Amino acid sequence: MNLSKLLLFLLSFWLTSCFNGELQTDGTYFFLRSAGADMPVWVKGNTQSDVFILFLHGGPGGTAHEYVKNPAFSRLEQRYRMVYWDQRASGLSQGNPLPESMTLSQFVTDLDKVVDLLRSKYNQPKIYLMGHSWGGALGTAYLADGRHQAKIRGWINVDGSYYERGAILLSRQFVIDYANRAIIEGREVAFWQDALNWYQANPPYTTDQDHHYQLLDRANGNVYRPQADSTTVPYVQLALRSPFSLAALQSSPLLAGLRDEFIQLDLRPQLKTLELPTLILWGKYDGNEPVAQAEELYRLLGTPVKDKYLTIFAESAHSPMDEEPFQFASEVIRFINRYP
């Protein structure tokens, strides 16, 4: 091989890499700079629509980017515009924000800036908030301020947190009930007996609860049907041809303080101040935020009964948009049609 052939080969390799995948061209991708953080905001979907669904990811420390190929959201994108925002020190956010900025209050401020940016950039669109898990807590804290509610057309709460200490008790009970059933049915008896012993030796709030969350996974409390195809995220495609980087797999130590605040969080008193149309979507087998939380949430919401809806997904755990994507999308579309 002579030098010119070699250079030609290298050039063709380089050019091949320059071709962008759909995730590098689809929609509009910009950054919001706020208090030391550069947070990506990805608006994609039906460009003819003035309905924007702003997704608040879970965590703290998750990423909205892993949902950009989600079948439920892809279906919603056919009608509306989905907005995927990664919160500070989470997912693909960049910058070097200070640890002191990792507070719920700052996250609420960031969210308000995202909303204002969308309103300014897209000429006052109809914005619906959709919060999942921790994103449910963030959305609730945001909407507790009446000025913020005025900017939002509707609130979609997906297995969202609002009272974490209560959720932890229910979550532990979820695994204990699962363990007892498994023992009665003769499934992995020794393992689940050990689990019951661990719960007896480690009361709630007193020890590191990592082991609980490992047991919760084994009890299918996060994913009801672990083998289902719809729960998989196309990481290879994301890695090679998208904004995705290894940052999406990392957990920032900066978020430790926020996690502590999250565990102490009790937004029950604020729920009665929420009066906007609300759709609550919940997995029947959610072990993280068990379904009793959904029923209490529905009861405590200040929204008039005619404007609040609760849908329980019969074959989902913590993420019905993964496990029952088509029904999930249908419920969201029905809700938005009611409050256009």
Next chain:
Amino acid sequence: MKTTLQILKRTGLVCLLLILSPYKTVMAQQTGALPAYKTGVSVSYFGDLITHPGAVVSVEQSILPGRYQLVGSLNLGGYIHKRNHTALFTNLQIGQRYRFRSGFYLEQFVGLGYFRSYLNGDGIYEVSSTGVASQAANPGRGYVMPIINVGAGWDLSHRRNAIPLRLFVRPTLFWQAPFNGYSLPHLALQVGATKLIP
């Protein structure tokens, strides 16, 4: 997530240990008959996560030329990760290379450098406390860049029709630090050629 980071750190540690390992055994195999190219200039494709394209230009100097080489290199490069960041970097590396009789060689490098990252997207915005949005500047942010790579290639300089050229492939691991309170690992691939200068 923690496991991924631990594996990456462990990989880095193993490479460091190899770099610092005694090389007396290898030195004993040195032969004096091989051409003694001391300097090389490289051009290579640099792909962050393989497919985000960029390039690196390097100048290297063999401290110990021959079959077993100790090498120092100065690298200047950059890449574009669309909708994430555009990077420019420079670093100094030291490494070792062992060439087999066939011309096939293995190498490993470790180094430290400066990494500048610019946001790559359809704009950067700030929003005032009164809710007014405006475009923001993109001056970039500076980071420390530890880097490790291992490589393999062909040295064409000692064949019968000698060409003073080396071809190489280098899987690369580098870090961008501090990033959101931790060191962000990057996996990259370099594919290129080195022109050898006596």
